Amino acid sequence: xxxxxxxxxxxxxxxxxxxxxxxxxxxxxxxxxxxxxxxxxxxxxxxxxxxxxxxxxxxxxxxxxxxxxxxxxxxxxxxxxxxxxxxxxxxxxxxxxxxxxxxxxxxxxxxxxxxxxxxxxxxxxxxxxxxxxxxxxxxxxxxxxxxxxxxxxxxxxxxxxxxxxxxxxxxxxxxxxxxxxxxxxxxxxxxxxxxxxxxxxxxxxxxxxxxxxxxxxxxxxxxxxxxxxxxxxxxxxxxxxxxxxxxxxxxxxxxxxxx
Numbered sequence: 001x002x003x004x005x006x007x008x009x010x011x012x013x014x015x016x017x018x019x020x021x022x023x024x025x026x027x028x029x030x031x032x033x034x035x036x037x038x039x040x041x042x043x044x045x046x047x048x049x050x051x052x053x054x055x056x057x058x059x060x061x062x063x064x065x066x067x068x069x070x071x072x073x074x075x076x077x078x079x080x081x082x083x084x085x086x087x088x089x090x091x092x093x094x095x096x097x098x099x100x101x102x103x104x105x106x107x108x109x110x111x112x113x114x115x116x117x118x119x120x121x122x123x124x125x126x127x128x129x130x131x132x133x134x135x136x137x138x139x140x141x142x143x144x145x146x147x148x149x150x151x152x153x154x155x156x157x158x159x160x161x162x163x164x165x166x167x168x169x170x171x172x173x174x175x176x177x178x179x180x181x182x183x184x185x186x187x188x189x190x191x192x193x194x195x196x197x198x199x200x201x202x203x204x205x206x207x208x209x210x211x212x213x214x215x216x217x218x219x220x221x222x223x224x225x226x227x228x229x230x231x232x233x234x235x236x237x238x239x240x241x242x243x244x245x246x247x248x249x250x251x252x253x254x255x256x257x258x259x
Contacts, residue, residue: 051118057258063128064119064235064256068100075100076114097137099252100237104139108241113148113158115236116254123152123233127209129257130235134166135201138248141169144240145249146215149208150233151177160230162187163238164206164215164223168198174213174225187213187225195220201252209259 051064066074076093090106093114104110130147144165151161158177165173170193176185195217196202205216215223235256241247 051116051122059127059259061258062255063122063125063258064116064254066116066254068132068252068254069095069098071095074116074118076117097250099133099250100254101137101248101250102145102237102239103246103248104239104241105245106241108243108245110245111238111240113151113163113236113238115148115151115234119234119256125150125234125256126232127259128235129205129207129255129259131203131205131253131255131257132237133201133203133252134237135250136168136199136248137250139241139246140244141167141198142242142244143168143247143249144171144173144238144242145247146204146238147206148177148234148236148238149206149213150230151236152230152233161233162206162208162213162227162230164204164213165238165240166196166202166204166215166217166222168196169193170196170198172196172215172217172222174215174223176227176229185229187227188223190223192217192220192222195222207259 052061057063068075071077077095078093091112092101092103092105094101102112102114104112128149130149132147134145136143136145144167146163146165149162149164152159161177163175163177165175167173170191171189172192173189174187176187178185197218203218207214207216211226211228213225213227214221237251237254239247239249
């Protein structure tokens with residue numbers, strides 16, 4: 001028996017417990033009437049591209065995949081009159097029109113190139129395939145647009161590399177690059193309007209393996225060249241105007257695969 005107090009019976013202890021329980025339920029709400037705990041649904045993150053690289057990756061491994069529809073901050077972005085890494089104030093590079101848009105608004109002839117920022121350090125890539133879907137949405141029929149492989153650059157200047165183009169009028173072109181403002185070393189050129197859709201979406205593919213460069217359009221091999229001037233370097237995309245400004249192209253589904 002507690003010192004100086006009345007004896008505590010089992011019934012008095014139970015009664016005291018019931019009073020405390022009732023008070024707690026009144027303050028917090030009974031379990032049956034309270035709302036169930038809601039687990040917050042996490043906001044899905046943007047499906048940003050990821051680059052994979054390493055000598056352990058076997059041929060056929062995807063090194064980089066980008067749908068070019070989500071602005072993940074991985075490609076250069078700017079509007080007209082904005083400064084660019086290449087000093088092109090009259091060029092648009094932006095996520096719009098359903099993909100990654102490149103517009104050459106400056107005086108012709110003109111050209112531009114770009115690539116994913118996350119690959120800028122991967123200058124040792126050797127044998128790989130570059131693929132992209134591209135559609136001319138404005139500007140003249142006489143134009144060139146396509147992909148780059150094995151590009152090495154210093155600032156805005158291309159030290160070396162290859163450009164593999166198609167044109168809306170059915171032409172194709174493979175060049176060895178030495179500067180962004182010059183396309184002097186033509187390796188092969190020709191015309192194949194049956195393979196190239198001047199107004200629709202064209203799937204452009206370049207295989208750069210050893211000394212050989214192969215250009216495919218919509219699954220058809222249209223050209224092949226051989227050159228040794230650029231054995232390794234970065235992939236990218238490129239647009240060129242010839243005699244009329246306003247070449248406007250939207251790119252989607254950029255993929256780089258080790259060969």
